[in-house]
Amino acid sequence: MNQKLKVAILGSGNIGADLLIKILRSPSLECTLFIGRNPDSSGLARARALGVPVSADGIQAILRNPDCCEVVFDATSAGEHLKHWPLLRALGKRVVDLTPSRVGTMVVPAINAHAFHDADNINMISCGGQASTPLAYAIAQTQPGIEYFEVVSSIASLSAGPATRANIDEYIDTTETAIRHFTGCAATKAILILNPAQPSIHMQTTVSAKVATADLDRLRPVIDRMVASIQHYVPGYQMVVPPVFEHNRIVVMVRVTGRGDFLPTYAGNLDIINCAAIAATEQFARGRRTVAA
């Protein structure tokens, strides 16, 4: 029997709305409840129009009806997630955290997609973290003696909703922690730029690694494989500046074009974090079926 994994989405902002459209396409996930806090929000109206059950009661909707889902995607804010997690854990829910709260195990599908089997709360880091961490990981694997990693992401203003804007400090903290965690390099810096240019710019991420000498021949095939592996779940992920060595730093730059599901294609930042969240959850759903069979 090919039963889909039941999931609820908590948060009806940009991230939640985009996530819903992507989950409706998933062969292994089913959105059984889409939850906001404002009954008149456009996010809820859109979900209703798509035939998805909705609630405007926030976390209460799950507490009242715990059987509605097995997995909860939390697309609210870091502060809200800290309140949600103990309640959801008590219900035995698995949680995919799309806020930069740093509560759960950090997951980048191209590196550790299996983590969801062992952890009941996985954290998707940040949009910039999903774009940069795998590149930093590839650099750290092939270049000894990296002194410092720096990751800079520019995203279109229109793609950054109120929670993203209020959580910039958490974004920086969580992204830096992820780079340290996956590369083992102690010195890291994350920078986020909101760009209001019209037409909106596509999400762009630059990874710089400070190092005395670089072996780009060794790096190139590893980074190409990493990019291809990310493209499996984020089709719009594209390397725009392949690794160059300039000014004692290796620089590589990627652009993320979204599928245009909720916001137009410039909002690659929504795509990359949501596609990563879905990829990790689908992997869990597949593993679970195998065990059941």
Added chain:
Amino acid sequence: MKDILISDPTLRDGNHAVMHQLNPAQIAAYCTAADAAGIPIVEVGHGNGLAASSLQLGQSLVSDHEMLRVAREKLTRSQLGVFIIPGFGTIKRDLAPAIDLGADVVRVGSHCTEADTTARHLAYARERGKHAYGNLMMSHMASPATLLAECRKMQSYGAEGVVLMDSAGALLPGDVRERFEVLVGGLEIPVGFHAHNNLGLAIANSLVAVEAGARILDGTARGFGAGAGNAQLEVLVAVLQKLGYTTGIDLYKMLDLSDVAEKHVIKSIPIVRPTSVVSGLAGVVSTFAKHVDRISLQYGIDPRDLFFELGRRKVVAGQEDIIIAAAMDLAHERRPAA
């Protein structure tokens, strides 16, 4: 007779001009003289503020902590100012320690349409009992009505004043007048202007702002700042005095301060170079100048073309990484077809 509050970012904006290499002795010498001259606020730090020392923007010679410690020691009358851009500096890692070290004035900056990113940082500075101001960068890129809406947000977050930064030195006097007439009429808090001299208008634009009701002005000794530099503070103070405004600054000591700056701090006095003119015309932030010079040389392209290309891409402050991508594209276009 009206009071103008002068804030002096010589040791912050000037850091751009030396790729953020100001050293503790320079900071100490300048702060001592600035204190003697009665400069109300002395801003110190990396050119882009707290935690901006980075490969992206240039790494500081000394840490934020060390810069602030040295300045604090020398400033007795003058207030110590810091600048922070959310997205670079965070409250916990950067702003809280800066206030612990004795910062009195916190300027929180954002691109001119992104004021809501400053809410938490402004509120935090006020909670700590410090003076908090909002800075809107690249203010040539938004209309007066949009700027007013953004300033009102900062006012609602607790800003005691808002400062328009002409980061690219792109505004003409008429643009400045138009902006300040709208802001002064629509806000309850004082407004200020931070000029850049790309088109030779820094002093003139500052005066236009004051005539339209601005009550805060930024200026730097000898104009020491990014690109073509800022409004030259010793000139600004003199002209304001002649016009009957009071700044509380001793003119002779201000002139002495500018000599101290030239002798101890300034590597080369800012002048309006061709790339500054182009960056002003293209509306590209002045801080890109040194990166553009270096990268255009590496890729064998005309820096003027690179500035106009960056202007077309509407890059904002902090997007220095795009310079390489734009340079590669230009170099590629120029290459004869194989």
